[in-house]
Amino acid sequence: MPSDLVFAPLGGFGEIGMNLSIYGFGDSRRRQWIIVDCGVSFASEEHLPGVDLILPDISYLIEERKNILGLVLTHAHEDHMGAIMDLWPRLKVPFYATPFSAALFEARRASEPGAPEIPVNVVPAGGHLSLGPFEIDFINVAHSIPESNALAIRTPAGTVVHTGDWKIDPTPIVGGPTDAARLTALGDAGVLALIGDSTNAVREGRSPSETDVAKTLAELIRTAPRRVAVTTFASHVGRLRAVADAARAAEREVVVVGRAMERVVQVARETGYLQGVQDFRGVESYGYLPPDKVLALCTGSQGEPRAALARIAQDEHPDVTLSRGDRVIFSARPIPGNEKAISQVINGLVEQGVEVITDRTHLVHVSGHPRRDELRDMIGWVRPKILIPAHGEALHLAEHAGLARKAGVPHVLICRNGDLVRLAADGPAIIDEVPSGRLYKDGALLVSAESKTVAARRRLSFAGIVTVALALSEKGVLAADPDIELIGLPETDAGGASMTEIARDAVEIAFDALPKPRRRDPDAVAEAVRRGVRSAIAERWKKKPICYVHVLTV
Ligand SMILES: [Zn+2]
Numbered sequence: 001m002p003s004d005l006v007f008a009p010l011g012g013f014g015e016i017g018m019n020l021s022i023y024g025f026g027d028s029r030r031r032q033w034i035i036v037d038c039g040v041s042f043a044s045e046e047h048l049p050g051v052d053l054i055l056p057d058i059s060y061l062i063e064e065r066k067n068i069l070g071l072v073l074t075h076a077h078e079d080h081m082g083a084i085m086d087l088w089p090r091l092k093v094p095f096y097a098t099p100f101s102a103a104l105f106e107a108r109r110a111s112e113p114g115a116p117e118i119p120v121n122v123v124p125a126g127g128h129l130s131l132g133p134f135e136i137d138f139i140n141v142a143h144s145i146p147e148s149n150a151l152a153i154r155t156p157a158g159t160v161v162h163t164g165d166w167k168i169d170p171t172p173i174v175g176g177p178t179d180a181a182r183l184t185a186l187g188d189a190g191v192l193a194l195i196g197d198s199t200n201a202v203r204e205g206r207s208p209s210e211t212d213v214a215k216t217l218a219e220l221i222r223t224a225p226r227r228v229a230v231t232t233f234a235s236h237v238g239r240l241r242a243v244a245d246a247a248r249a250a251e252r253e254v255v256v257v258g259r260a261m262e263r264v265v266q267v268a269r270e271t272g273y274l275q276g277v278q279d280f281r282g283v284e285s286y287g288y289l290p291p292d293k294v295l296a297l298c299t300g301s302q303g304e305p306r307a308a309l310a311r312i313a314q315d316e317h318p319d320v321t322l323s324r325g326d327r328v329i330f331s332a333r334p335i336p337g338n339e340k341a342i343s344q345v346i347n348g349l350v351e352q353g354v355e356v357i358t359d360r361t362h363l364v365h366v367s368g369h370p371r372r373d374e375l376r377d378m379i380g381w382v383r384p385k386i387l388i389p390a391h392g393e394a395l396h397l398a399e400h401a402g403l404a405r406k407a408g409v410p411h412v413l414i415c416r417n418g419d420l421v422r423l424a425a426d427g428p429a430i431i432d433e434v435p436s437g438r439l440y441k442d443g444a445l446l447v448s449a450e451s452k453t454v455a456a457r458r459r460l461s462f463a464g465i466v467t468v469a470l471a472l473s474e475k476g477v478l479a480a481d482p483d484i485e486l487i488g489l490p491e492t493d494a495g496g497a498s499m500t501e502i503a504r505d506a507v508e509i510a511f512d513a514l515p516k517p518r519r520r521d522p523d524a525v526a527e528a529v530r531r532g533v534r535s536a537i538a539e540r541w542k543k544k545p546i547c548y549v550h551v552l553t554v
């Protein structure tokens, strides 16, 4: 049996979010594995009512647990790190992260009551890690959080470059630029496969630099007539730093509003990413500072209803208020699915007379992902034999694949969650399928996306429920009037007839239509009544509720 290098994504391929990839080395009966990233997706309330987060299904990893050498984190964004707290206790494998990521993980964990103890092994930024047959180098790449790393994974069967999330920014505000020299050196030595970020593969050109955004922010903050609030992703330390510098230049004090932001600020100070930045003020001082001497740095750029900005927009924040003539800057872009929630916050602010500035009119945000010219540069540095597009929906993966083919990459493969891919110099091949899927974080529990729980909840939210209770004697006679309850249905039909009465009539008609001997069979009665009620209501409403019939034999 030859020793193969294999790769399988368990999340993030064909979707944005929930990134989890595994690499395996050895023959098919005794492979050793490493996991790269373990992230979440955010659920939209309409599609998944009551679900907070979506996590990758790791049943395959649980099965292979004793062969897993470690979990390696590229960076501390939630779509890469957010599932570790819930899933690690099922794996208990060594967990590796660079200092900032480790500290942010630890701070997040400490903020969650009852969270499990999860030891983090710290790898220095730009450092190295040996895990069995895997020699892993952490290579600095620019992104929208400190310490984003591409991983160069060396094995006896060849080297893989797993880019993680990256962009090219010659002048990032924190951390160094993407380490082109190291990536080029890897290319010189020979790279088997490049597994790369496709998020912005549909966008031509290059992304602007964080420094360009900082200039716009500085101008908008300098010219603001009264109070200024800026919202951005809490973990975007470079952006926080740009805002702090702009505030200092405009002689404004920075007040941090929102726990996630406070946490990141503390971690960034401890790990040196806010060195030289002035002290920020506590939220309690907001009210005492003159309007032209204060800047509020707020959570809630995605319209999250419990975050600072949403509460300010509803005039419900205990310490922070905004009013006519104040300026709010959205230094972020909506994550798909959050547009409505964000509009609601913006409208709330506009109704209070606040001026709202977004990236539609000003360069107040840039993405942390590579556009097409940057993807071409990466291919040019690394010169892989194989390219597999990662981190994207179907369109992004296809665009990245097309670009790679045109750039002359010999083998380009699009794969999906659960594909087990053999990586070999004569070309990659999907050789098997491993179990994959989704889990939902539902309150304190994890439920399988395949279970009926959430689907039933969605049906309930769409069409309500009718329950019917019948008391049936042994002789097949109804012993009492049926008990009928409607939840979430219209009270009357178009002609004003009561829906409850329509259901009651349907129960009687369905029961009377049953041949006498069948009326003694509780199951037959229940099924006939259920169908009768559903169709009678559907006829008036053109929607079918869920209908439960309980038959008690008396
Ligand atoms: Zn990501």
Ligand SMILES: [Zn+2]
Pocket (backbone or CB within 6 Å): 075, 077, 143, 144, 165
């Ligand atoms: Zn990221």
